[in-house]
Amino acid sequence: MSELTKLTISKALKALKEKEFSCLELAKAHIEQMEKYKKLNAYITETCDIALSQAKIADQNYSKNQERKLEGIPVAVKDLFCTKGVLTTSGSKMLSNFVPTYESTVSENIKNQGTIMLGKTNMDEFAMGSSNLSSYFGHVINPWKASDSSENLVPGGSSGGSSAAVSGFLAMAALGSDTGGSVRQPASYTGIVGMKPTYGRCSRWGMIAFASSLDQAGILTRNVEDAALMLESMMGFDAKDSTSLDVPVPNLMPACSKSIKGMRIGVPYDLMKLDGIDGDIIKMWQDTIDAMKAEGAEIIDITLENAKYSLPTYYVIAPAEASSNLARYDGIRYGLRPEGSEININELYELTRSNGFGDEVKRRIMIGTYVLSASFIDAYYLKAQRMRRLIYNDFNQAFTKVDVILIPTAPTSAFAMDDKQDDPVTMYLNDIFTIPASLAGLPCISVPAALSTNMLPLGMQVIGQALDEYNTLRVGAAIERLFSHVNFIPRGF
Amino acid sequence: MITKDEVNKIAKLAKFNFDEKEISHFQTQLVNIMSMIDVLTQIDCSKIEPLTSVCNMNQRMREDVVTESDIRQELFANTSGENAKLAKEINCFIVPKVVE
Numbered sequence: 001m002s003e004l005t006k007l008t009i010s011k012a013l014k015a016l017k018e019k020e021f022s023c024l025e026l027a028k029a030h031i032e033q034m035e036k037y038k039k040l041n042a043y044i045t046e047t048c049d050i051a052l053s054q055a056k057i058a059d060q061n062y063s064k065n066q067e068r069k070l071e072g073i074p075v076a077v078k079d080l081f082c083t084k085g086v087l088t089t090s091g092s093k094m095l096s097n098f099v100p101t102y103e104s105t106v107s108e109n110i111k112n113q114g115t116i117m118l119g120k121t122n123m124d125e126f127a128m129g130s131s132n133l134s135s136y137f138g139h140v141i142n143p144w145k146a147s148d149s150s151e152n153l154v155p156g157g158s159s160g161g162s163s164a165a166v167s168g169f170l171a172m173a174a175l176g177s178d179t180g181g182s183v184r185q186p187a188s189y190t191g192i193v194g195m196k197p198t199y200g201r202c203s204r205w206g207m208i209a210f211a212s213s214l215d216q217a218g219i220l221t222r223n224v225e226d227a228a229l230m231l232e233s234m235m236g237f238d239a240k241d242s243t244s245l246d247v248p249v250p251n252l253m254p255a256c257s258k259s260i261k262g263m264r265i266g267v268p269y270d271l272m273k274l275d276g277i278d279g280d281i282i283k284m285w286q287d288t289i290d291a292m293k294a295e296g297a298e299i300i301d302i303t304l305e306n307a308k309y310s311l312p313t314y315y316v317i318a319p320a321e322a323s324s325n326l327a328r329y330d331g332i333r334y335g336l337r338p339e340g341s342e343i344n345i346n347e348l349y350e351l352t353r354s355n356g357f358g359d360e361v362k363r364r365i366m367i368g369t370y371v372l373s374a375s376f377i378d379a380y381y382l383k384a385q386r387m388r389r390l391i392y393n394d395f396n397q398a399f400t401k402v403d404v405i406l407i408p409t410a411p412t413s414a415f416a417m418d419d420k421q422d423d424p425v426t427m428y429l430n431d432i433f434t435i436p437a438s439l440a441g442l443p444c445i446s447v448p449a450a451l452s453t454n455m456l457p458l459g460m461q462v463i464g465q466a467l468d469e470y471n472t473l474r475v476g477a478a479i480e481r482l483f484s485h486v487n488f489i490p491r492g493f
Numbered sequence: 494m495i496t497k498d499e500v501n502k503i504a505k506l507a508k509f510n511f512d513e514k515e516i517s518h519f520q521t522q523l524v525n526i527m528s529m530i531d532v533l534t535q536i537d538c539s540k541i542e543p544l545t546s547v548c549n550m551n552q553r554m555r556e557d558v559v560t561e562s563d564i565r566q567e568l569f570a571n572t573s574g575e576n577a578k579l580a581k582e583i584n585c586f587i588v589p590k591v592v593e
Contacts, residue, residue: 242553
């Protein structure tokens with residue numbers, strides 16, 4: 001493999017400026033790697049021609065000393081960001097023919113800073129999943145394998161194509177989206193960094209909707225500094241999204257080298273007692289706490305009393321919003337449309353939706369329709385919204401005493417493709433540590449912090465206060481420094 | 494416990510056409526999922542205001558000015574199926590007959 005693909009974004013930008021290699025060479029090195037590891041199935045659509053032509057423009061900008069902030073950096077884009085003129089499927093048969101006529105704000109923002117698009121990454125259908133097993137375009141394979149098995153592992157989800165691409169050096173960074181953990185959990189499963197900023201920081205315009213009150217764009221990179229650099233370009237107010245926050249974008253890079261001495265780090269020790277958490281995860285959690293103490297941080301025991309209800313709360317709210325959002329897929333204006341002239345309008349709707357959606361999406365639409373139906377809206381939907389406020393209040397209460405909260409990203413390491421497929425509830429338990437911050441709309445980052453006993457990467461999660469991406473990254477970078485002796489490159493890569 | 498009749502009713506509301514086998518499949522799974530969710534019904538939080546969004550949902554106002562001009566061609570660019578070509582020619586979405 002070309003060493004060019006192994007560079008960090010900061011180092012690549014410096015080398016491009018000093019003409020050590022060209023943007024075209026950097027793009028070609030990544031395209032070769034994509035070719036070599038096609039079997040990972042990380043990309044639904046490869047856009048090599050676009051990448052090469054963008055690389056040529058980037059090289060011209062460097063030669064004129066007019067380079068932009070991310071000029072020439074090859075990135076991947078999750079296939080739910082609408083990209084003008086490029087197939088955008090959201091991992092679904094329903095949109096297998098959809099070519100947007102407009103660009104999402106987030107992908108536009110990074111393009112305007114000079115990134116090069118290598119392709120659109122695979123994902124769980126409509127971002128519903130934690131394994132990438134629900135994509136219409138086939139499973140994504142995790143570049144990692146356990147030391148005691150040759151089985152293929154899932155890359156996490158729903159941004160599983162993005163995590164596999166970044167972990168396997170098929171892109172320097174990848175856009176993802178996080179509704180209940182879809183950036184952080186795949187980052188944890190593949191030994192990379194995944195960050196979701198505060199809800200409202202990134203515009204949702206042009207991002208195919210799953211659950212609108214939770215959906216937020218995020219970034220997957222191989223180190224914390226790269227995540228900070230990318231986020232500075234992705235975030236920002238957008239009048240086209242009514243939930244976009246009209247606040248200035250902070251300068252995040254200095255956070256990555258700042259000491260955590262004197263910081264107050266909250267640990268909800270009661271969550272360590274939840275069922276189903278691997279011993280390796282508990283050990284990583286404890287080791288991280290000890291290492292932070294040694295760095296001069298103050299560890300404070302906090303209680304998130306209602307966090308244990310996050311899972312049922314989320315699995316009412318997210319499907320409810322999804323059932324409403326996905327009502328638009330009716331076969332009339334775009335997307336799949338069944339053939340046959342002898343059908344009436346209701347048959348057209350039913351045929352479109354029954355053929356166009358996969359099992360997981362249908363299941364969530366069914367749950368959403370049920371909890372929103374007249375007889376149950378009070379018992380489930382409004383109840384879940386009340387519980388959401390209690391969870392939100394718990395965080396606010398905790399943040400009167402601490403600067404950030406430290407919990408694992410996922411209860412286990414990446415699992416084999418054949419596991420957990422039959423029982424949706426077992427699958428949903430993967431999200432237990434990521435959902436609370438999603439419900440409260442808080443910034444959070446997953447950083448690799450340990451290897452399991454069978455040599456798979458495990459991620460620690462830092463949750464910050466609303467709009468405090470700075471301290472979230474600061475503690476994330478500290479974790480990265482504390483465990484820099486661990487090798488988080490998948491074997492053979 | 495969710496019955497088959499209820500699954501049928503939800504499927505109809507959600508515009509799905511399921512056969513018997515699918516109805517059974519979703520019934521089993523919905524029962525399992527709802528039993529995980531049912532813990533919520535045991536908690537009394539009736540005095541708590543529901544949280545719809547973590548954002549301030551006030552609508553922003555703007556001047557009434559045209560921001561996008563004629564994008565008619567773009568709107569019809571993604572029509573599919575046997576009438577797609579005609580739809581693009583006449584700039585209309587074509588649907589089955591709705592009124593008898």
